[in-house]
Amino acid sequence: MDFYVEELIDNYEHPHNKGKLEHANAEFHGHNPVCGDDLTLYLDIEDGVVKDVKFDGDGCSISVASASMLTDAIKGKRIEDIEKMGFDDLKKIIGIDPGPVRLHCATLSLKALKGAVFLYEHKPMDAETKKL
Amino acid sequence: MMAMPSNESIDVESIKKDFPIFKIRMAGKPLVYLDSAATSQKPQQVIDSIVKYYSEYNANIHRGIYEIAERATEEYTNSKAKLAKLIGAKGIENIVYVRNTTEAINLVAISWGNANVNKGDHILISDMEHHSNIVPWQLLERRKGAVLDYIKLDSGNERLDMESFKENLEKDPKIVAITHASNVLGTINDVKYITREAKKHGAVVLIDGAQSAPHMPVDVGSIGCDFFALSGHKMLGPTGIGALYGTEEILDSMEPLFGGGDMISAVTRQTYSWNSLPWKFEAGTSNIEGGIAFGAAIDYLNNVGMERIHRHEAELTRYALESLEGIKNIEVYGPKKEDIAVKSGVISFGIKGVHPHDVAQIFNSEGIAIRAGHHCAMPLVTEVLNKGAVSRMSFYLYNSREDIDKAVAAIGKVKKIFKIKE
Ligand SMILES: Cc1ncc(COP(=O)(O)O)c(C=O)c1O
Numbered sequence: 056m057d058f059y060v061e062e063l064i065d066n067y068e069h070p071h072n073k074g075k076l077e078h079a080n081a082e083f084h085g086h087n088p089v090c091g092d093d094l095t096l097y098l099d100i101e102d103g104v105v106k107d108v109k110f111d112g113d114g115c116s117i118s119v120a121s122a123s124m125l126t127d128a129i130k131g132k133r134i135e136d137i138e139k140m141g142f143d144d145l146k147k148i149i150g151i152d153p154g155p156v157r158l159h160c161a162t163l164s165l166k167a168l169k170g171a172v173f174l175y176e177h178k179p180m181d182a183e184t185k186k187l
Numbered sequence: 188m189m190a191m192p193s194n195e196s197i198d199v200e201s202i203k204k205d206f207p208i209f210k211i212r213m214a215g216k217p218l219v220y221l222d223s224a225a226t227s228q229k230p231q232q233v234i235d236s237i238v239k240y241y242s243e244y245n246a247n248i249h250r251g252i253y254e255i256a257e258r259a260t261e262e263y264t265n266s267k268a269k270l271a272k273l274i275g276a277k278g279i280e281n282i283v284y285v286r287n288t289t290e291a292i293n294l295v296a297i298s299w300g301n302a303n304v305n306k307g308d309h310i311l312i313s314d315m316e317h318h319s320n321i322v323p324w325q326l327l328e329r330r331k332g333a334v335l336d337y338i339k340l341d342s343g344n345e346r347l348d349m350e351s352f353k354e355n356l357e358k359d360p361k362i363v364a365i366t367h368a369s370n371v372l373g374t375i376n377d378v379k380y381i382t383r384e385a386k387k388h389g390a391v392v393l394i395d396g397a398q399s400a401p402h403m404p405v406d407v408g409s410i411g412c413d414f415f416a417l418s419g420h421k422m423l424g425p426t427g428i429g430a431l432y433g434t435e436e437i438l439d440s441m442e443p444l445f446g447g448g449d450m451i452s453a454v455t456r457q458t459y460s461w462n463s464l465p466w467k468f469e470a471g472t473s474n475i476e477g478g479i480a481f482g483a484a485i486d487y488l489n490n491v492g493m494e495r496i497h498r499h500e501a502e503l504t505r506y507a508l509e510s511l512e513g514i515k516n517i518e519v520y521g522p523k524k525e526d527i528a529v530k531s532g533v534i535s536f537g538i539k540g541v542h543p544h545d546v547a548q549i550f551n552s553e554g555i556a557i558r559a560g561h562h563c564a565m566p567l568v569t570e571v572l573n574k575g576a577v578s579r580m581s582f583y584l585y586n587s588r589e590d591i592d593k594a595v596a597a598i599g600k601v602k603k604i605f606k607i608k609e
Contacts, residue, residue: 059549059604068540068606090544091561091575113575115542116605157548 058151059116066120071127076109083170087159092118096126096167100175105132110164117157121149122164134172140165141183162187197491197499199587205230205487206585216554219590224370224398224533224581225558226420229484233423236483237476248475249449249466263475266482267430267465273485273493274396274415275406276432280464283431283438284478288397289319291416291431292364294468295393296323298441299414303391304361306332311360311390313338313347314571315369318563320395324364336360337566344571345522346374346529347381356384362391367399371564371579372521373504373533375399382411391437397421401488401583402531403497413437419477423484428477431468438464445470496584500532503582507534507591514598515609516540520572532582535562538598541605543578549604550578553597555590 076082076097084095092114099107108130110122128148129137145165146152153161166187173180203209208228211218220228246256248263267279276282285291300323304310310324314337328335336358339351347365356363363385368375382392393414399405400415401422407415414437419428433441443450443461447470452462461467488496508524511517516539522530538546543559550557559578561568568574580594602609 059545064605089560090542093575115544117545157544160544 058153058157060151062124062150063116063120066123067116070110070119070123072109072123073111074109075111076107078107079109081171081175083167083174085163085167085170087114087118087163089156090115090118090160092160092163094118094122094163094167096122096164096171098168098171098175100134100172103134105129105134105137108168110167114163115157115160117153117160118163121145121153121161122167124149125164125168129168134176137168137172138176138181140169142187159187195495196502197495197584199585202491202585205232207231207234209585213554213556214552219553219555219593221580221582221586221590221594222556222558223401223421223583223586224562224579226426227401227423227583228585229423229425230487232487233425233480233483236480237425240476240479247472259475259479262482263473263478266478266485269482269485269489270430273405273489274400274417274432275408277408277435280435281407281432281438283433283465283468284473285429285431285468286427286474287418287420287429288317288395288416289323291414291429292320292393292395293323294431294444295362295364295414295416295433296327298444299391299437300324300327300362301330302440302442304331304333308333309355309358309360310335311338311355311358311363311385312336313365314340315347315372315374315567316364316366316564317370317395317397318565319397320364320366320393321566333361334358338365340571344520345372345526347376352381352384356388356390359388360385360390362393364393364395366395366397367405368402368531368533369521369564369567370398370533370581371535371562371567371577373531373535374522375403375529375531377529378412379410386411398531398533402493402500404493407432419481419484423487424481425477427474428481435464438468443467443470447471449473491584499584500582500586501527501530503586503588503591504530504532504534506588507580507582507594510591510595511536511598514595516602516607517598520577532586533579534581535577535579537574537577538601538605538607540607541601543576545605546578546598546601549601550594550597553593553600555594555597557594 079097081098094112244255248260400417415432547559
């Protein structure tokens with residue numbers, strides 16, 4: 056269970072891509088009632104590609120570190136690819152398995168990311184994303 | 188376990204032997220249980236009483252003219268007599284069995300509230316209530332167009348502000364519903380004084396005893412309240428059983444919530460007459476095993492002695508507060524050690540820079556169960572303390588100083604992992 060690895064703590068204490076993105080053209084607000092994590096994810100999408108991404112909000116180490124690492128990982132990605140991302144992709148990015156109790160802390164940023172993309176494309180959120 | 192003389196302190200090691208849960212390990216470590224405010228652990232005697240009921244005298248209660256039905260009825264009724272005695276009620280007619288504190292309060296808000304609270308009437312609660320003593324009143328407020336008022340906390344967010352209480356009393360609230368002990372701050376409220384003052388303004392008084400009845404002697408007669416609510420699962424009993432205490436006068440005046448079997452004395456096609464108290468409020472087959480096991484839990488508490496349990500917890504709380512005092516970058520909520528007389532064994536705290544859920548998770552890796560979150564007291568935690576969540580440890584008769592030492596060591600581990608100085 057020891058997921059308090061160095062990388063996670065570093066990303067929590069010095070999160071990357073933190074703050075509001077001024078020229079965002081998609082955003083999504085997510086909340087995790089388990090820890091009270093609260094996060095808004097901003098995207099600047101150009102020609103179907105993520106040009107810039109930021110997140111803002113407050114949360115536990117898992118939610119903040121996961122948002123930090125995920126936002127790093129998706130810069131320059133095509134939004135069709137983001138649509139298909141799932142929990143397994145997230146696990147690879149954050150390098151830990153959050154376990155059942157903290158699952159939603161970890162997945163909050165992915166949910167917000169996919170939510171923002173679906174909103175941008177005027178598509179309904181898929182069942183997979185709703186479950187995150 | 189033998190009854191202990193009341194002046195001696197609690198022998199935690201021998202008590203722990205009665206609780207089979209302490210044989211397990213959590214995260215590979217011996218279990219340190221610091222979450223009794225959420226629910227208590229259960230002694231073997233309580234667990235056995237359930238098995239015994241089902242294997243030796245399982246039968247429905249009331250009206251059974253055969254031995255095992257009589258025995259089941261007697262054990263269930265006896266449990267109420269034991270509870271009545273424990274909290275200083277006159278008799279079983281004052282004790283309505285429900286599922287938990289939440290149901291007890293809802294029963295009052297619906298049955299008494301619907302009949303007595305009207306448009307524009309005031310309902311008075313406080314800023315340190317559990318959701319179960321907020322939401323039923325919000326629902327009543329909406330149903331009736333009443334006004335819900337909150338007693339504020341003092342400037343240190345430790346106790347109820349008595350000025351705010353008095354100002355609100357001037358609005359002559361129909362009911363004052365206050366917690367006896369806060370499940371977040373640990374504050375023990377002066378419910379006797381509150382009741383006396385509220386009565387001067389003609390209010391009915393409900394005390395939420397979920398966090399007091401398990402931990403200290405309670406005497407509803409001397410408090411003078413109309414209602415007192417409690418949960419069996421927080422006082423060594425099983426889940427699914429709790430009680431609403433009410434004075435005979437007020438319970439007599441109320442309509443039952445549910446109609447059905449057992450709650451009537453006679454039914455014709457056109458009419459019915461209610462059964463006597465407390466049965467009028469218990470429609471259908473009761474939680475018989477729960478009632479019986481709750482009786483066994485009360486026996487256990489009496490054997491140890493409520494006074495002694497309270498003293499034991501006060502000593503642990505003082506020790507814990509002293510231990511936490513020396514630690515930097517930690518914030519402790521609620522009354523401090525100088526005010527131990529108004530502090531129960533509940534300590535909420537925060538470590539600067541670390542989310543309470545991370546604290547709880549690291550505690551878990553040391554085998555220590557604590558709770559983190561808003562503790563179902565969101566107005567207090569998010570609006571008054573201005574936190575998203577806090578970590579909480581809470582004590583009971585099976586906790587020792589060693590448990591607190593382990594918790595302090597776990598705080599050290601948290602700070603190390605999160606690179607917080609000292
Ligand atoms: C002060 C207080 N009131 C009410 C309750 C609700 O108890 P239950 O969930 O057993 O109904 C609790 C439980 O945490 C509590 O601490």
